[in-house]
Amino acid sequence: MGLKDFTREDPIFTDESVLRDTYQPDTLIERDPQLADYQNALRPVINNAPPKNIFVYGQTGVGKTLSTDLVLEKLTQDANTYDDLSIEIVNVICKSLSSSYQVSIRLVNELRAPDDQIALRGHGSGDVYDMLWTELNQLDATHVLFVLDEIDSIGTDDDILYELPRCNANGNVDDTYIGVIGISNNFQFRDNLSARVKDSLCDEEIHFPPYDAEQLRHILETRAQPAFRNDVLTSDIIPLCAAFAAQESGSARRALRILYKAGDLARQTDRSTITEADVREADRVVEEGKTKAELESLPVQNHITLYAILSYALEDETPVRRKQIYQRYKLLADQIDADVKTARTIHDQLSQLTLKGILDVAERNEGIKGGNYYLYDFNVDTAIIRDALEKQHRIGDLFDK
The missing domain is CATH 1.10.10.10 (Winged helix-like DNA-binding domain superfamily/Winged helix DNA-binding domain)
Incomplete structure (x- = not known):
């Protein structure tokens, strides 16, 4: 039979990108209490006061990172209206970093020019912190907020989570206020933080609980409208996707993946509607893919x-x-x-x-x-x-x- 032509004719999707993991919505629904807590925790920054340190926790796919991005984007936009504020955001995903030493090296390199990076090995930990303080003292900024996503990767080696929040009080950084936002999907990591780190890092704790089936249904309906052609979805498809995701994890990411995969399965056979069987097969495929992705990460x-x-x-x-x-x-x-x-x-x-x-x-x-x-x-x-x-x-x- 050979290869078919690549065409833009699609019986299922009008814009499938809105269902993909890479899609960044302009707003986040079903998370108003968490967004309000987040903004309140960051309010000292807009007042040109020392920031609070924030620990954000909840399992994968419940809006932690997206909320962080949206709130910090709003903060920096609003800060631009004040002449006495200059805010730097330093984002580091820590999933490939297994120690405070590796995180501190990454932070130094994030603050340095590409042609002035330091090696990943061969430094004393104290020397790396000194380099980090030097870079921060040289910045022309009133505030630097470090976002350490998946910080649980460092395990019990949590020294960086003490040094950063305390660097102003300890006299290491003088004219720039330093704040830390730690994000984790590992509840055990939060509970096992050393007492001194909890005291320093957890000025504010924001918990993102799993979504329930009704919340997931609302999220899916919002994304489905621009994603699918008319009459592709029968009335039971979105509630079934939401129910599967709610039972397994309460993850919006998983619910969207199930819905997207169900549409993909229907498209593969040139059908114009998604069936319950598509959703059930999509749930199985997504579960297997989730395990592989978690292992690789x-x-x-x-x-x-x-x-x-x-x-x-x-x-x-x-x-x-x-x-x-x-x-x-x-x-x-x-x-x-x-x-x-x-x-x-x-x-x-x-x-x-x-x-x-x-x-x-x-x-x-x-x-x-x-x-x-x-x-x-x-x-x-x-x-x-x-x-x-x-x-x-x-x-x-x-x-x-």
């Missing part, structure tokens, strides 16, 4: 830990004790020249991976002789684990070896 230290468990699985030796996982993790980290974390840190990672549904854990008690211990195994198909890890540059080297 994990920090490198998580990837090394998962590879250690995978190596046991490929030897048919799972479930495996966490003590054995740590021993193999150390060998693997050395092989790719990665920092070797403590056993406690890796144990915390195993707990986080279990909470995410990637791992399954069982406790065993072998009495006085054997004692208590934990056994870990994968809770998802090992083929998905392997495929995700092979795509990672440094971890892929382990497969070659």
Whole structure:
């Protein structure tokens, strides 16, 4: 039959881009209380006062990052009407950064010119902070707000979340007010912050709860209007997409992906309407894709830990004790020249991976002789684990070896 012609004739979509992850709406619906809290927390900035430090938390797809972008855009626009204000926003996505040291290096480089970057290794942590303070003191700004998205990637190494909020009070930065906005989808990370960090970072906490089915229905209806042709959606399609997403996670991102994939499935067969069967198949496809995406987005230290468990699985030796996982993790980290974390840190990672549904854990008690211990195994198909890890540059080297 050969290839069909590429044409703009589309029986389903008029503008499919509004359903994609990359689409940035001008407004955010169903989040008025959180937006109001956000604006109130940032009000000192517009008054040319020291900013509050803000911790924003909630699971993936509930509007944390979009709210942050919209509120900060509004803040900087309004600040331009005042002659005594100059606000700099520094955004860093921390998902590939596993320590405060790596975050501080990234912040220095964000503030420096492209031809004046510092190396990612070989500095004392104190020296990096000194470079950061120097860059901030040289800025011609009244306020610098650091947005640290996915900050939970640094695990228990939270020194940066103490140093930044305290840099004015400690005399490191003089004429520029520094504020920090930490964003996390890991509730355990927030709870496990050290006491001194909680005291410094959490002037204001803003919680984004999961959307319920009615909120998701409203969001989908708003996006569907410009996305689809007339009569493509029957009355039950949007409520079904919303119900699936509400039951699984309460994520608007997931609801939009289900709706978009359902339309894509209908388009593949040249149909002009979306059916309930399309939605159910879309939900299955999106769930599998979500697992792969979550695995690929994990920090490198998580990837090394998962590879250690995978190596046991490929030897048919799972479930495996966490003590054995740590021993193999150390060998693997050395092989790719990665920092070797403590056993406690890796144990915390195993707990986080279990909470995410990637791992399954069982406790065993072998009495006085054997004692208590934990056994870990994968809770998802090992083929998905392997495929995700092979795509990672440094971890892929382990497969070659």
